[in-house]
Amino acid sequence: MKAQSVRFKARSADAMANPVLQRNLGRFATGGLGKLRADAVAAYGSQAFEDLREAAKAIRDRSLASLDVWIAQFEQEAVRRGATVLFAETAEDARDLVLEICRRHDIRKAVKSKSMLSEEAGLNEALAEAGVQPVETDLGEYIIQLAGEAPSHIIAPAVHKSRDEVSDLFEQHHGTPRKTDIPQMTREAREALRAHFLSGDLGISGGNFLIAETGSGIIVTNEGNGRMVTTLPRVHVCITGIEKVIPTLEDLSTLLRILPRSATGQAISNYASFFTGVRGEADAEGPEHMYFVLVDGGRTNLVGTDLQDMLRCIRCGACMNHCPVYGAVGGHAYGWVYPGPMGAVLTPAYVGLEEALDLPQAATLCGACSVVCPVKIPLPDLMRTLREKQVERGLRPESERVGLRLWSWFAQHPKLYALATRIAVRVMRWHADKAGMIYWMPFASGWVGSGKAGEGRFLPAPAGKTFRELLAARRRGP
Amino acid sequence: MCADVHGTGDATLAANPLSAQPIHPMRVGLLVTCLVDMMRPNIGFAALDLLESAGCSVVVPEGQTCCGQPGWNSGDRESAKALSEKLIAEFADCPWVVAPSGSCAGMVRTHYPELFRDDPLMREKARALAGRTWELTDFLANVAKVHAVPGRFSGTLTYHDTCSGLRELGVKAQPRRLLAMLPGAKLQEMTGCETCCGFGGTFAVKFSEISTLMADQKCENIAASGADAVVLGDLGCMLNIEGRLRKRGDATRVLHIAEVLAGDTGDTGEASGAGR
Numbered sequence: 244m245k246a247q248s249v250r251f252k253a254r255s256a257d258a259m260a261n262p263v264l265q266r267n268l269g270r271f272a273t274g275g276l277g278k279l280r281a282d283a284v285a286a287y288g289s290q291a292f293e294d295l296r297e298a299a300k301a302i303r304d305r306s307l308a309s310l311d312v313w314i315a316q317f318e319q320e321a322v323r324r325g326a327t328v329l330f331a332e333t334a335e336d337a338r339d340l341v342l343e344i345c346r347r348h349d350i351r352k353a354v355k356s357k358s359m360l361s362e363e364a365g366l367n368e369a370l371a372e373a374g375v376q377p378v379e380t381d382l383g384e385y386i387i388q389l390a391g392e393a394p395s396h397i398i399a400p401a402v403h404k405s406r407d408e409v410s411d412l413f414e415q416h417h418g419t420p421r422k423t424d425i426p427q428m429t430r431e432a433r434e435a436l437r438a439h440f441l442s443g444d445l446g447i448s449g450g451n452f453l454i455a456e457t458g459s460g461i462i463v464t465n466e467g468n469g470r471m472v473t474t475l476p477r478v479h480v481c482i483t484g485i486e487k488v489i490p491t492l493e494d495l496s497t498l499l500r501i502l503p504r505s506a507t508g509q510a511i512s513n514y515a516s517f518f519t520g521v522r523g524e525a526d527a528e529g530p531e532h533m534y535f536v537l538v539d540g541g542r543t544n545l546v547g548t549d550l551q552d553m554l555r556c557i558r559c560g561a562c563m564n565h566c567p568v569y570g571a572v573g574g575h576a577y578g579w580v581y582p583g584p585m586g587a588v589l590t591p592a593y594v595g596l597e598e599a600l601d602l603p604q605a606a607t608l609c610g611a612c613s614v615v616c617p618v619k620i621p622l623p624d625l626m627r628t629l630r631e632k633q634v635e636r637g638l639r640p641e642s643e644r645v646g647l648r649l650w651s652w653f654a655q656h657p658k659l660y661a662l663a664t665r666i667a668v669r670v671m672r673w674h675a676d677k678a679g680m681i682y683w684m685p686f687a688s689g690w691v692g693s694g695k696a697g698e699g700r701f702l703p704a705p706a707g708k709t710f711r712e713l714l715a716a717r718r719r720g721p
Numbered sequence: 722m723c724a725d726v727h728g729t730g731d732a733t734l735a736a737n738p739l740s741a742q743p744i745h746p747m748r749v750g751l752l753v754t755c756l757v758d759m760m761r762p763n764i765g766f767a768a769l770d771l772l773e774s775a776g777c778s779v780v781v782p783e784g785q786t787c788c789g790q791p792g793w794n795s796g797d798r799e800s801a802k803a804l805s806e807k808l809i810a811e812f813a814d815c816p817w818v819v820a821p822s823g824s825c826a827g828m829v830r831t832h833y834p835e836l837f838r839d840d841p842l843m844r845e846k847a848r849a850l851a852g853r854t855w856e857l858t859d860f861l862a863n864v865a866k867v868h869a870v871p872g873r874f875s876g877t878l879t880y881h882d883t884c885s886g887l888r889e890l891g892v893k894a895q896p897r898r899l900l901a902m903l904p905g906a907k908l909q910e911m912t913g914c915e916t917c918c919g920f921g922g923t924f925a926v927k928f929s930e931i932s933t934l935m936a937d938q939k940c941e942n943i944a945a946s947g948a949d950a951v952v953l954g955d956l957g958c959m960l961n962i963e964g965r966l967r968k969r970g971d972a973t974r975v976l977h978i979a980e981v982l983a984g985d986t987g988d989t990g991e992a993s994g995a996g997r
Contacts, residue, residue: 255928255930255931256930259934567916567919567935567938568935571934572931604924604927604928605924605927606921607917607919607920607921607922607924607932607935608884608921609884610884610885610888610889611884611915611916613888614888624835627793627796629796630794630795631796631798632796633796634795634797639795643795647791647795647797648797648800650787650791651787651789651791651792651797651800651804654755654786654787654789655803655804655807657785657786664755664759667759668759668760678967680964687926688926689925689926689927689928689929689932690926690929690964692929692930692933698929699929700933700936700961700965701967701968703760703959703960703964705759706760706761706762708762709758709759709762710757710758710759710765711758712762713766714765
């Protein structure tokens with residue numbers, strides 16, 4: 244997928260000017276996944292949940308510390324059970340490997356369970372070009388595939404769509420009378436998808452985790468589509484990032500306690516589908532051919548750097564569910580596969596610093612993401628690190644650099660600083676109206692915005708004398 | 722380097738009835754913060770009065786300017802380092818350091834040690850200062866352990882939890898405990914009191930429209946609470962919320978927690994909202 248993150252400002256402006264999207268986002272923010280998570284944490288016990296976060300972080304850190312070892316063990320165990328393990332250096336390489344698999348097995352239709360890596364690789368477009376019909380079977384992914392859009396959220400890909408918009412899509416694509424009742428609509432989608440499950444000859448899934456101990460992959464889903472995709476077609480490809488390998492099933496059991504609670508507030512997802520090797524002689528179902536495509540896609544570049552913490556990510560989406568910026572602009576504004584705080588770090592890290600200059604800046608560093616992250620990724624710190632890299636690489640505007648340097652220089656010279664602030668507060672005071680508000684700021688026009696009511700704010704004027712002046716007067720006495 | 726406010730030192734307030742610890746006054750260095758110094762000096766004096774009424778002997782190190790947070794958050798580590806070294810030296814002989822700001826206290830407590838990852842000596846000094854530095858309400862409630870405050874307020878207040886104070890320092894119950902001591906004041910919580918107001922330092926200027934949308938949500942929640950005033954503990958958020966409320970034509974008062982607790986709420990014409 245080609246990153247559009249350089250257009251963050253324009254895309255976020257479009258998102259804010261779209262009343263339907265704003266209404267959908269508002270509903271998501273107030274009644275959405277964040278609230279469900281809070282209830283789940285309360286039910287689990289908040290201290291117990293903190294302990295669980297610590298344990299999950301430790302597991303991910305341990306996995307990453309010897310990732311090469313676990314990957315080798317995973318490969319050995321998976322191969323022993325009849326699967327083929329392929330490695331791709333880039334998402335494009337992964338795409339080519341999947342196309343090669345399609346050619347080898349004469350694939351006509353691929354049924355897909357949600358995979359963010361498939362988005363990284365732009366797999367659907369490539370499959371279609373190669374004459375393979377890709378069918379997304381996760382309900383949200385199915386909806387946005389019909390709409391010809393990209394996911395706007397990693398676990399709720401169609402969260403930006405209203406019921407009405409989905410009704411229109413179904414009417415148009417299913418050729419049935421328009422329905423607005425949600426259970427009826429999901430039944431209709433289910434019926435449409437059933438035929439695809441039965442006629443698909445390739446199943447493509449992501450992988451929430453890969454288990455080195457057994458050579459298994461696992462996906463957690465709520466709709467059961469994942470199990471269909473991984474068992475019905477004669478070929479199954481699991482495509483996921485190399486960082487998803489964990490050592491043991493014991494580790495998995497801990498992570499499975501925290502993932503659904505963090506993501507959707509569920510104690511457990513409806514399905515946890517394991518796939519281990521090809522169909523055995525005694526098995527009633529399962530694929531004849533099983534492939535794991537493990538993708539680097541920039542991940543090893545993070546190992547041993549000050550961004551390594553990001554590799555702990557288990558893709559629950561809690562960070563975006565709690566991000567006030569995501570809540571304001573939605574997922575598409577971020578312009579690549581991963582939106583929200585997760586994307587603000589992953590996009591520059593995987594696609595390139597220059598390709599996503601706004602993303603680490605478009606955050607108030609409020610910390611709401613890091614306090615809910617199940618593996619305690621210090622997301623604001625990582626965004627700050629990326630800001631530092633932008634400065635080091637000379638990627639910030641000259642005006643910003645000069646402004647900061649000037650401020651810092653004055654602040655290091657207290658006498659001059661005292662004089663400058665003494666003048667500044669008076670000048671600002673003169674520019675205030677009777678109510679004490681300033682409407683115009685030459686060096687920070689973003690603060691007041693344009694003249695429009697919907698933009699910016701006034702600046703409440705300073706009192707007119709600085710604290711240090713008043714304190715000196717107080718010391719001198721009356 | 723630490724000069725006493727009144728030049729006389731610690732003979733003050735030994736028998737102050739508001740303080741739980743009247744005998745040996747704690748020597749507190751007031752970290753005024755650059756925004757209080759420039760924009761709202763009365764908050765500095767309110768903090769000073771509160772600390773003194775809690776039985777502390779307050780000094781205001783001269784020459785203090787900015788803690789370096791703008792540089793730190795903008796990726797300019799060198800600027801942040803230079804200013805933090807300056808501040809560490811200025812407050813070196815203050816056994817306690819208190820700031821009327823969760824964001825500046827958070828900078829010193831949480832981030833100063835990170836600034837010196839390659840300089841063990843400075844890192845130790847930064848850690849030592851971090852361990853002595855407190856946000857104002859945290860200090861009053863948990864260190865000075867006050868059981869009364871000088872202010873009074875008649876009406877309903879709603880409290881906005883500012884992000885750094887809340888998430889870096891755990892300031893949540895402290896301001897509410899102190900507000901509960903105010904005669905006449907009733908606390909009415911708003912929806913989303915922990916949600917960022919959209920300030921975020923330079924974010925408000927760089928991403929004006931997103932920031933405004935976030936501030937609007939905050940303004941709506943404040944209005945829906947029906948409170949007479951919104952109270953908070955950080956100047957940046959205060960200017961953002963107040964500036965947006967006024968642009969929306971909303972006259973709800975915006976008060977710093979120090980002003981409210983000290984009884985400097987401008988009922989005699991010193992209103993924060995009205996300017997001066």
